[in-house]
Amino acid sequence: MFAGQGRFTCKGMKHRIPLHRIPVLNKWLDRPPRVAVVRLSGVISTSGRATLNDATIGPVIERAFAKGAPKAVALLINSPGGSPVQSALIAARISRLAKKHSLPVYAFVEDVAASGGYWLACAAEEIHVDAASIVGSIGVISSSFGFDRLIESHGIERRVYTSGDSKSQLDPFKPENPEDIERLKLLQSDIHDAFKDHVRESRGTRLGDDPALFTGAYWTGKRALDLGLVDGIGHLVPVMQSIYGDKVRFTRFGVKRSVFARFGLEVAQAALSGAQAGVQERSHWARFGL
Template identity: 40%
Template sequence: MSQDRWTEGPMLDREQAQSGADNGKAWAMIERTMQASIQEQRRARRWGIFFKILVFIYLLGAVVLFTPLMSGEGTASLKPHTAVIELRGPIADQQEASADNLITSLREAFEDGNTRGVVLRINSPGGSPVQSGYVYDEIVRLRGLHPDTKVYAVITDIGASGAYYIAAAADEIYADKASLVGSIGVTAAGFGFVETLNKLGVKRRVYASGEHKTFLDPFQPEKPEETEFWQGVLGTVHQQFIDQVKAGRGERLKEHPDMFSGLIWSGEQALDLGLIDGFASTSKVARDVVGVEELVDFTHRESAFERFARQIGASMGNTLATHLGLSAPLLR
């Protein structure tokens, strides 16, 4: 018995050693497999990053090459033409119809030696009096520098408020008989949440330096003297609007008690009031008034990158100001 146990012991040791060696080889093989898999994943990730960068560069190049063509830039003709500039949507800073974009378009159109007339094609409900005033003044300045190049405003669906403010700077204004024209007035709107806070049991805490610093705060009660002051500010802006319309239209305006009340008129009514000079489309003005039928678009449009930067940079601030009632007055 002892001899059998003595023989069995070394045999077990050899089997265990062999088993351990086999396990070691198995783990080594698993480790190599895992390392190979990790390396393959890293390689695939590197190639993925490379192709993403390649696609980005390709798209960037496409934007750089084709944006000027899509935006209408570089479309100047080598023969006489009527320059067209689009004024669409709300008139506001960092928007399509901003003073920067419109003034850039106007200058390029006037400076082109083949421009025989400029048509400002308008479809806008209005907007900022400041932006509108900038464009109005620039039209007057360019008309003075280029007296032989006339400016014609053509109102399509609507040319109201700040849009009409700009149109008044043109030599002549045209519209359709059903267009909406005028709305010579100013508005500034907000909300009041005083009673809402009281019902919810919320107490407003404001720390400010200056007696009237928070007079537009929608969470505090209005004060009669501050309301009167704000109405005076709006009245001043309204009078500036009226003065510019009178300067632009002159004796063509007909006396009417509601002319500057903020009402909006049809094109047919606007013609009777002297707010417009006739009925015509852009092509009709180019053909029958300017005398040059070919149209060339000088509208300055932002690139995709400019729009992205503008939206990221301004959206939060503009939204906050609007909801708190802190936005600037609008021509309405």
């Protein structure tokens, strides 16, 4: 076992050997610092072809913190948002592991960290962006369609039977009910409050006091820096080199694809089931011109 001032000893040995006299240990002690890199990319959802959720990315994050004694963990974020619950689960896991392993976490935004994507970024101690990144959208949105007049014009009658007056609320085939909208607004308000609390706790005194911060508006990385939403303009490699030196090494962690996916052997059923999710994913990105 290790003992004394930089010396090595074991049971039965009369003398302590300086660590620098042991070649293998010397090489291990002098190795360059390492940063674990986790990519968080895609719409945050429990379903879809290219989505983020705690069930799939959670084990990856766990490995990044635990494997190889990293000096820090860096998050590469490119997400337009999605599920608030999955955003909270992933962010909470990152914060919990950072505390457990006493490791700093840095977030690096690529094209966009909006809505749930920014929720993820706030799990880091520092957030760095490109000057043209899209950042913010601290709000809650629900969207649907109304088909009641369409089916009426085609002589179609909607028949729904429920036990419980609220089981069919927000039915897109029925006219809007003001009471349903009021309930939805209350739900959105609760989720929005949780989002705002998360941002305030993460950013602290760095956060500006612009009234537009929590309106759902979003900005470029340069403007986000002025508002206190981020800490700097910079990319992964140069920022990490400025902190840990030019010899810093990066170990990248990501979700492993199945054999079928790697060789392009997806079955037709999976492709068809993912078509609708694909349209929804595109709508998330399209909101930010991407």
